[in-house]
Amino acid sequence: MGQIEVFSPAKINLFLSVLGRMENGFHELVSLVGQVDFGDTLRIEVEEASAASVELRCSDESLPTDRSNLAYAAAEGFLLRSGLNWRVRIELEKRIPHGAGLGGGSSNASAVLRGLSELAEDAGALGLSRGERLELAAELGSDCPLFLEKRPVVMRGRGELLSAVDRSLAGVEIVLFKPSFSINTGWAYGSLIKRGDCYDESAWAEERLAAWRDGGMSTGELLHNSFEKAAFSKYVAFDALFGKLREKKVASLMSGSGSCCFSLVRSDSEANEVEGLVGECWGERAFVQRARVLG
Known part of the structure; x- marks a missing residue:
């Protein structure tokens, strides 16, 4: 039919x-x-x-x-x-x-x-x-x-x-990368409850979004994920890679409750550099994919 x-x-x-x-x-x-x-x-x-x-x-x-x-x-x-x-x-x-x-x-x-x-x-x-x-x-x-x-x-x-969202994100280039392991969503939320130090204040979150929306903050500066503290403390593989990305001044973040992450890249050479660092730190089993933000 x-x-x-x-x-x-x-x-x-x-x-x-x-x-x-x-x-x-x-x-x-x-x-x-x-x-x-x-x-x-x-x-x-x-x-x-x-x-x-x-x-x-x-x-x-x-x-x-x-x-x-x-x-x-x-x-x-x-x-x-x-x-x-x-x-x-x-x-x-x-x-x-x-x-x-x-x-x-x-x-x-x-x-x-x-x-x-x-x-x-x-x-x-x-x-x-x-x-x-x-x-x-x-x-x-x-x-x-x-x-x-x-x-x-x-x-x-x-x-x-x-x-x-009033501010356009269309065409923003990213490199997605995921280690060979996954993170259970239930574990991630349970860790937030157990730790108690990962929650944010509503006013702080809304102020940051407003600053980004009004152009007072770049997208790279906005990046934040409440789950990172718990995930990074358990899985040392994150710190090893993100330390190198920070040295290169590449804005990067874990997405959702993990374990996939992404970097904002400005050129093919920077994307190649990120892919090389992922391979160096996480090996051949890591998932890597270039993409662009829609809409």
Whole structure:
């Protein structure tokens, strides 16, 4: 009946300030997030059926293909809420490493919602409104709503409150790099609770964002991640590499709860230098990818 190919971008947190725990148990945060031109590809095919169903195939055999995969859960949620009796087949070509802090699973979920919405519109069917997509995305995961936007956003609350960014980040060049190990998100948040010295003051976070937005601070100066203190204290591999990057005056940061990091680069020679340092410190098993910020 219809098919579509959807790009599912990775994201980076250029500023991630965790403020503390809310009464509902979630952590409150303020974060400037940009999507990049590196990511996964989803091919979605739908056809009319007597009952709604979802089938997911993934190029990465280590990932689940049932409802524990957010792409599957997003399709199932879309069908349930829209009432469409469609057989949905999804082929997910993975490039974004998992356990990286790049939002791969959340991006896949939102890509499914965008793709199914477009297919419903093409078929003249009643899918989900923008508000309903945002609500479903928030239920699927804190990072999912941001991927329904096509430009950088500031996330607040637990990630469901989004606001537009006036200052353009389009075309900013980065080098992504991830060590051979991942960081468990649960461990990362648990470490913040246990340590107690990683939380930021809301006023401080908002003042820094305002200074950056108004042009009083460069993007490199803005870079901050509340998770770095805990992660760097456990994994010495970070300090070894970041020490060399600081010597070269290359603005660098861990993204999300890790373990992927990125450097802002201004030239091919600087990108080559970063890649060389990553190889020197982390070896051949490290993931390295050049990219640009979208929107």
